[in-house]
Amino acid sequence: MGLIYKRRANYYETDQMGIVHHSNYIRYFEEARLAFMRENNCDVKELEQKGVIIPNVDAYARYHVPTRFDEVLDIEVRLTSFNGAKMEYTYTARNQNGDIAATGHTLHCFVNSDFRPVSLRRADPGFYQRLSALLEPEE
Amino acid sequence: MGLIYKRRANYYETDQMGIVHHSNYIRYFEEARLAFMRENNCDVKELEQKGVIIPNVDAYARYHVPTRFDEVLDIEVRLTSFNGAKMEYTYTARNQNGDIAATGHTLHCFVNSDFRPVSLRRADPGFYQRLSALLEPEE
Amino acid sequence: MGLIYKRRANYYETDQMGIVHHSNYIRYFEEARLAFMRENNCDVKELEQKGVIIPNVDAYARYHVPTRFDEVLDIEVRLTSFNGAKMEYTYTARNQNGDIAATGHTLHCFVNSDFRPVSLRRADPGFYQRLSALLEPEE
Amino acid sequence: MGLIYKRRANYYETDQMGIVHHSNYIRYFEEARLAFMRENNCDVKELEQKGVIIPNVDAYARYHVPTRFDEVLDIEVRLTSFNGAKMEYTYTARNQNGDIAATGHTLHCFVNSDFRPVSLRRADPGFYQRLSALLEPEE
Numbered sequence: 001m002g003l004i005y006k007r008r009a010n011y012y013e014t015d016q017m018g019i020v021h022h023s024n025y026i027r028y029f030e031e032a033r034l035a036f037m038r039e040n041n042c043d044v045k046e047l048e049q050k051g052v053i054i055p056n057v058d059a060y061a062r063y064h065v066p067t068r069f070d071e072v073l074d075i076e077v078r079l080t081s082f083n084g085a086k087m088e089y090t091y092t093a094r095n096q097n098g099d100i101a102a103t104g105h106t107l108h109c110f111v112n113s114d115f116r117p118v119s120l121r122r123a124d125p126g127f128y129q130r131l132s133a134l135l136e137p138e139e
Numbered sequence: 140m141g142l143i144y145k146r147r148a149n150y151y152e153t154d155q156m157g158i159v160h161h162s163n164y165i166r167y168f169e170e171a172r173l174a175f176m177r178e179n180n181c182d183v184k185e186l187e188q189k190g191v192i193i194p195n196v197d198a199y200a201r202y203h204v205p206t207r208f209d210e211v212l213d214i215e216v217r218l219t220s221f222n223g224a225k226m227e228y229t230y231t232a233r234n235q236n237g238d239i240a241a242t243g244h245t246l247h248c249f250v251n252s253d254f255r256p257v258s259l260r261r262a263d264p265g266f267y268q269r270l271s272a273l274l275e276p277e278e
Numbered sequence: 279m280g281l282i283y284k285r286r287a288n289y290y291e292t293d294q295m296g297i298v299h300h301s302n303y304i305r306y307f308e309e310a311r312l313a314f315m316r317e318n319n320c321d322v323k324e325l326e327q328k329g330v331i332i333p334n335v336d337a338y339a340r341y342h343v344p345t346r347f348d349e350v351l352d353i354e355v356r357l358t359s360f361n362g363a364k365m366e367y368t369y370t371a372r373n374q375n376g377d378i379a380a381t382g383h384t385l386h387c388f389v390n391s392d393f394r395p396v397s398l399r400r401a402d403p404g405f406y407q408r409l410s411a412l413l414e415p416e417e
Numbered sequence: 418m419g420l421i422y423k424r425r426a427n428y429y430e431t432d433q434m435g436i437v438h439h440s441n442y443i444r445y446f447e448e449a450r451l452a453f454m455r456e457n458n459c460d461v462k463e464l465e466q467k468g469v470i471i472p473n474v475d476a477y478a479r480y481h482v483p484t485r486f487d488e489v490l491d492i493e494v495r496l497t498s499f500n501g502a503k504m505e506y507t508y509t510a511r512n513q514n515g516d517i518a519a520t521g522h523t524l525h526c527f528v529n530s531d532f533r534p535v536s537l538r539r540a541d542p543g544f545y546q547r548l549s550a551l552l553e554p555e556e
Contacts, residue, residue, distance in 0.1 A: 156331050161333070161334040162304040162305050163301075164298065165337075189293075192298070194300070194344065195341050196340070198339050198341075200338075201335070201336040202333065202335060202337075205333065205393060230317070
């Protein structure tokens, strides 16, 4: 059910260790997550127009093999939990050697513009249904 | 009339050349400009609450001496043009040796949330007055 | 001779005005420039392995129409000046309506790891030749 | 033993939700950590000159209360684990109301320029000693 999001490492994302700065993986994860949602007809922009925003509750990344400038990562993203109030994604970024560069997960909640919790099931039943269908089966 | 804004270069702002990535100076300029406005009782937050935002019209930076991680820059910012519709700032960033690291300028306009031009003189006369008083004298 | 580099605006690149922060265009320009060089067999990574790096001398961006999250820009990049010591690029970013979102230019020099000028013609004649062939004709 | 690092939220760090983008806290944590090390005579720059770099092994942030543009955070950083091969830091960021904005932790290892593990005890005994002295007592 997941998506593989391809992402080339930019020069400005490297640091003086000569590798992609660790903070950028959190941004790569966001790109992968939003690509996954967009591709699956769960458009965050539409939801925001209805007054629902999706801040992060947490974010975690573990770094395995450094990524160099110009390397292309395959970032696999999967929806591993969703109940209408929160959703969780897990990520695995592999370089072109097939090595795992980074793994991670992020948790998100649905809130209104005052950052009060919103039930997505009530706020947008169609979105809720479409997103539910993307949930990974329990292993 | 200007302000000297002190700014230490962060590790995540370096790139694999071992120097601060050039895009970050545009951000340093913004920090200096907003510090200058805040210190002089021209608070951008208040203006935004009144529905006036201040996007960039342009931005320019020239790079002289590279900045390394942990170096502290003295960024001098001055308001060099203001007429109620647009404002221009110029910047000079010096390192602790007194060398010029970068210079630049930015131009800004005042618009409403639809990005339509706003006359600051009408939208907020007090802000207009306070900002006018900060304008550098013609040389 | 130029290249059109496609780039989707990321969520983390927006600011509280709801548009792509102006500093990010400087980064988009870099992405476009490095894609142009890579596609044309002028690989910056190889040059860096030979001890030649290419810092910015300056950077300029002018902002026309704001870019929103998820919009895709067509960024046209062209090599407008090159003499073995410096190179200049110009950029035009258009959104999917065909409107110009931003224009700009950047100037770069070739230096060694001590940031001393290097003649690319001597340091890497092949690179020099290949890059020369990409220069836009005088208008 | 910890340090309180003060950090004002920059405009360019906000996103279109009107709050500091979650990825930036990972950068704030880095700033706080490096300030802590610098203040305590454990200078990362010196260590890098000796060929020892300190990449992240992981990074975690939990977001409690959103941070707005121009808010000042007090970021408390503490060294919670260190054995010469790895070090772990924990972070608590509070806003000026005393509310916790974010918490987190990061794990780091010491490697050479080939990203091979280095024993800090052997590579720089003085640094090892000084850093050991900063370790939080077991609770």
